[in-house]
Amino acid sequence: MTTKQNNFCVILAGGKGRRLWPCSRERYPKQFIDFFGVGRTQLQQTFDRFTHILPKENIFINTSYEYLDLVREQLPEVAADHIMAEPIHRNTAPSVAWAVHRIMMFIPKANVIISPSDQYIINDEVFFHNIKEGLSFVENNDAILTMGIAPTRSEPGYGYIQKGGYTGSEDIYKVQAFIEKPERDFAQMFMDSKEWYWNTGLFLSNTDYLCRCFGALFPSIICKEEFGSRITTVEEEENFIRDNFPRYSNMSLEHCLLEKSENVYVMRCDFGWADLGTWHGIYESLSKREGDNVIVDSDVVLEDAKNNIIKLSKGKLAVINGLDGYIVAEKDNVLLICKKEDSSALIRKYINEVQIKKGEDFV
Known part of the structure; x- marks a missing residue:
């Protein structure tokens, strides 16, 4: 076309x-x-x-x-x-x-x-x-x-x-x-x-x-x-x-x-x-698994966990118990665990803090 x-x-x-x-x-x-x-x-x-x-x-x-x-x-x-x-x-x-x-x-x-x-x-x-x-x-x-x-x-x-x-x-x-x-x-x-x-x-x-x-x-x-x-x-x-x-x-x-x-x-x-x-936007847009979890191309074992979005690097395994409504995101030298709702402002805050305390390699 x-x-x-x-x-x-x-x-x-x-x-x-x-x-x-x-x-x-x-x-x-x-x-x-x-x-x-x-x-x-x-x-x-x-x-x-x-x-x-x-x-x-x-x-x-x-x-x-x-x-x-x-x-x-x-x-x-x-x-x-x-x-x-x-x-x-x-x-x-x-x-x-x-x-x-x-x-x-x-x-x-x-x-x-x-x-x-x-x-x-x-x-x-x-x-x-x-x-x-x-x-x-x-x-x-x-x-x-x-x-x-x-x-x-x-x-x-x-x-x-x-x-x-x-x-x-x-x-x-x-x-x-x-x-x-x-x-x-x-x-x-x-x-x-x-x-x-x-x-x-x-x-x-x-x-x-x-x-x-x-x-x-x-x-x-x-x-x-x-x-x-x-x-x-x-x-x-x-x-x-x-x-x-x-x-x-x-x-x-x-x-x-x-x-x-x-x-x-x-x-x-x-x-x-x-x-x-945004993490929240991706969560709302994608189909949910059992417990209304969204697993983005990741290897995860869940128990008593719901309403979460999870994204890990290849070769990593996450075992998650008891979380409700969280972002779990990992890449290289950073692991983020953060409440999902309206998380954009929080993430901006964390990036600024990490950049000041840890330097450019973490952002």
């Missing part, structure tokens, strides 16, 4: 993955790990998925310079000029701003899919259909289109998008409001209202409109018309990025597009989705 040659994808693969510590480490974060033991890493699975929609040469990877070798090793089929390695960590909006300019160096007018590298998609065929319909919408409309999923639980770790007026096209609505990671009580209200969708982090648009959205926020490298005579090669562009990227605002794509752009829409999608960025 392929679509038109002017449709492109940017996979964002520069995150440090700290919320899945200690299995995801700063030197080897989650997108480069075969987390579930399926034979392909999260990045590779995301790339594989989009090759069913687009030609391989239309897929770009955005990452950090420190992960450039990992990307090259895991995706040797991606050309060097299709990998953008940032010289300094910034948030996702600057990453996409650069990627849009890079794509426009190949094709001035294109449609773009922006995708995280660590999502769990249940029904690929429905996903392909939704993406195809979304690309058609943004080709014919100056718009930002995000792919939304009806919430199945009151998850405080996700962003929520409120639908507004119906466009008359597919299942696409004007975005009324966006709330990032609400308190659990509010998340329950959003779920009960049937008006709010989970933000998947998948965005579609056309390059012309994205340029106008980014133009007021970042250096005008993304404005092809202005810099066309000065930046005409990938080498010139990378030199500009090396010198100017630290000046880019540290802004998320959600804050930049969902909160600041005017023509923002959401498509209600049914492909089944989970953000694989």
Whole structure:
């Protein structure tokens, strides 16, 4: 299944993955790990998925310079000029701003899919259909289109998008409001209202409109018309990025597009989705064993244990008795045993403490 040659994808693969510590480490974060033991890493699975929609040469990877070798090793089929390695960590909006300019160096007018590298998609065929319909919408409309999923639980770790007026096209609505990671009580209200969708982090648009959205926020490298005579090669562009990227605002794509752009829409999608960025999110998304435990590619003996998520290194055995509602995660020199509910804040705290007391080798 392929679509038109002017449709492109940017996979964002520069995150440090700290919320899945200690299995995801700063030197080897989650997108480069075969987390579930399926034979392909999260990045590779995301790339594989989009090759069913687009030609391989239309897929770009955005990452950090420190992960450039990992990307090259895991995706040797991606050309060097299709990998953008940032010289300094910034948030996702600057990453996409650069990627849009890079794509426009190949094709001035294109449609773009922006995708995280660590999502769990249940029904690929429905996903392909939704993406195809979304690309058609943004080709014919100056718009930002995000792919939304009806919430199945009151998850405080996700962003929520409120639908507004119906466009008359597919299942696409004007975005009324966006709330990032609400308190659990509010998340329950959003779920009960049937008006709010989970933000998947998948965005579609056309390059012309994205340029106008980014133009007021970042250096005008993304404005092809202005810099066309000065930046005409990938080498010139990378030199500009090396010198100017630290000046880019540290802004998320959600804050930049969902909160600041005017023509923002959401498509209600049914492909089944989970953000694989947190232990709690993984626990809620995967099928449970006896006692409602989730065992992630690990060797475990359980007794009187329930509601836990467990992830161990190969060759390790865990015997667990009496635990209820915990994360048990082990990698190399770190073992984490932590209450599962809303654990992200605790893990950030532990990482900071460990980094100060024990040094970089433990984070």
